[in-house]
Amino acid sequence: MITTALTIAGSDSGGGAGIQADLKTFAALGVYGTSAITAITAQNTCGVDAVQAVDADVVAAQIRTVASDIPISAAKTxxxxxxxxxxxxxxxxxxxxxxxxxxxxxxxxxxxxxxxQPDAEASLQNEIIPLATVVTPNLAETEVLTGAKVHTLDDMRAAAEHLVAHGAAAVVVKGGHAMTKATDVFYDGNRMELLESVVVDTTSTHGTGCTFSAAICAYLARGATLLEAVRRAKTYLTGALQNADPIGQGSGPVGHFWNVTHAAD
Structure with a gap:
């Protein structure tokens, strides 16, 4: 039986983030990807030049249409x-x-x-996060969601506890390259785990958040437990950073297919 996943996100015309990164990650991890596009962006490795939101009814119709036809094993936003x-x-x-x-x-x-949009932050917290199996904010997003500064590992732990206390079932607060090791904090209300990996010296970091969350989604779709899915997603992302080829003039994309042997090789 084919394992499927749904991504609900914006597009990236440069191909390194958003829907494009999610679908590449799904494919690299053996999952059939479906999508609902929320916004069209004119975006490359240097920045975002324009954004056009998709009508909300059309976004909902995309989700409804896909889910009515294809069994969805896991989804991400x-x-x-x-x-x-x-x-x-x-x-x-x-x-x-x-x-x-x-x-x-x-x-x-x-x-x-x-x-x-700034006025959508409250809706994100009140309407989407309570539906989540896991939320994956970076440090800047964590500060917005908690209203507190997050600089240290203790700050990350406190933020994770705050987010679970305020409606998230589980959270991964991503420390990224802010520390000596790439350290994330996982918390599900019962278990607090530190997830560490090497810091990869690369400018190819475009789409890291999309790729990480899509990998968690893919591994959940394939039957992993939540903590196992998070650990495996972190390993996959580290490999994607280590094997990224320089693309574009700005922050290039990660190497999504580093773990795949291509027929042309």
Whole structure:
């Protein structure tokens, strides 16, 4: 039986993040990817030049249409952009009764460009995060979601506890390259785990958050437990960073297919 996953996110015309990164990750990990596009971005490795949101009813229709035809083993959200889209996605996700939902609370692109309207932050917290199996904020997103500064490992632990206490079933607070080791904090209300990997010296970091959350989604779809899925996703992302080829003039994309042997090789 084919394992399937659904990504609900914005596009990236440069191909390194958003829907494109999610689908590449699904494919690399042996999962058939489906999608619902929330916004079209004119984006490359240097930044975002334009954003056009998809009508909220059309976003909901994409989710509904896919889920009515193809059994979805797990799903993830990325760029949701606006309050209207968030509300439509929340309603469609509830109606589809999806077994797992990974929420990447995308707010700002690697380049610094805004991907979530400020007035939509409360809707994200109140309507999407309570539906999530796991939420995967980076440090900047964690500060917005908790209203507190997050600089140290103790700050990350406190933030993880705060997010679970305020509605998240589980959270991975991503430390990224802010520490000597790439250290993330996993917390599900019972277990607090530190997840460490080497810091990869690369400028090819475009789409790391999308790739990590998509990998968690793929591994959940394939039957992994949540903590196992998070650990395996971190290993996959580290390999993608280590094996990224330089593309573009800015922050290039990670190497999504590093673990795949190509017939042309």
């Amino acid at each position: 990325g760029m949701l952009f606006s309050t209207d889209i968030i509300r439509a996605v929340a309603a469609a996700v509830r109606a589809a009764n999806l077994p797992f939902l990974v929420v990447d609370p995308v707010m700002v692109a690697t380049s610094g460009d805004r991907l979530l």
